[in-house]
Amino acid sequence: MRSITLVTLAALMAASPALAADWKKDYQVVKIGVLSGENEKDRLARNEPLREHLEKTLGVKVEIFTAGNYDGVIQAIAANQIEAARFGSSSYAAAYTQTNGGVVPTLTTIKKNGNTGYHSIVVTRCDSGIKSLADAKGKVHAFADPDSTSGYAVPYFNFITKEGFKPEEYFAATPFGGSHEADVTGVVNGTFDTASTYQNNDVDGVYQRMVTKGMIDAGVVCKIWESPEITSGPLAFRTNLPAEMIEEITQAFENFPETDPEGYKLYSSFDPKDANPAVGFSRVDTERYQWIVEMRDWIKKQRRGG
Incomplete structure (x- = not known):
């Protein structure tokens, strides 16, 4: 190349x-x-x-x-x-x-x-009872897009190499939501139990911006996992x-x-x-x-x- x-x-x-x-x-x-x-x-x-x-x-x-x-x-x-x-x-x-x-x-x-970095995170509904990736086993986990860094590549890589499980085998299903906002919306609506998205920090990320824009209510979505920093x-x-x-x-x-x-x-x-x-x-x-x-x-x- x-x-x-x-x-x-x-x-x-x-x-x-x-x-x-x-x-x-x-x-x-x-x-x-x-x-x-x-x-x-x-x-x-x-x-x-x-x-x-x-x-x-x-x-x-x-x-x-x-x-x-x-x-x-x-x-x-x-x-x-x-x-x-x-x-x-x-x-x-x-x-x-x-x-x-x-x-x-x-x-x-x-x-x-x-x-110059940010983090991939996994989110769920705060009232889902899912507090960790261990709780999410056997649930439906959505990735954002096959070409998304934080919405697919980094979490997929870390699930296997750091967390010790292969997503296709660990979760009941691993669909692609199509975008980060679609992932979060799917979690809120109950289509997905958990989803991969990103945040820069705990006050600035996809689901936090969706709250600011009035797309979802505050306190509905919670983070349960965070990746190492991504460039x-x-x-x-x-x-x-x-x-x-x-x-x-x-x-x-x-x-x-x-x-x-x-x-x-x-x-x-x-x-x-x-x-x-x-x-x-x-x-x-x-x-x-x-x-x-x-x-x-x-x-x-x-x-x-x-």
């Missing part, structure tokens, strides 16, 4: 400074994919300030691309239908594998304390794009929190109760996510072996 680093990008730009503005002639519309972690209406609303910022900064039309599942975004970037996407770590690894290294990560989210997923681009285009869009993302602080708060789902909110972006490269690529390969081998 081929890889491309930010050092390579910088070298290419230095070698061809005259091309810096030329990419806009060929890419008058830039399409950026976002994953299906929440419903489409909220995804588009949350990303609108970013879209407006990028459009104004870059001087080209910017469109937000959504799909019904993670694979829709992966397929879109593999087919050159979109230029970039905000991936989770596992969906980035899927895109990297599917394109034979044809995507390059440039940025990930950074928190106030400098942290946040990256903004990644097709490697067949001009290097100066990748760098210029990357810089526009980096400037977003300072240029439009209120817009960034909406984009990052800012919660004033969160003592460690997202504050911006940090540069990353291909090596940062190599362990996720390897973990996905391990999971595929486990499933084939089963």
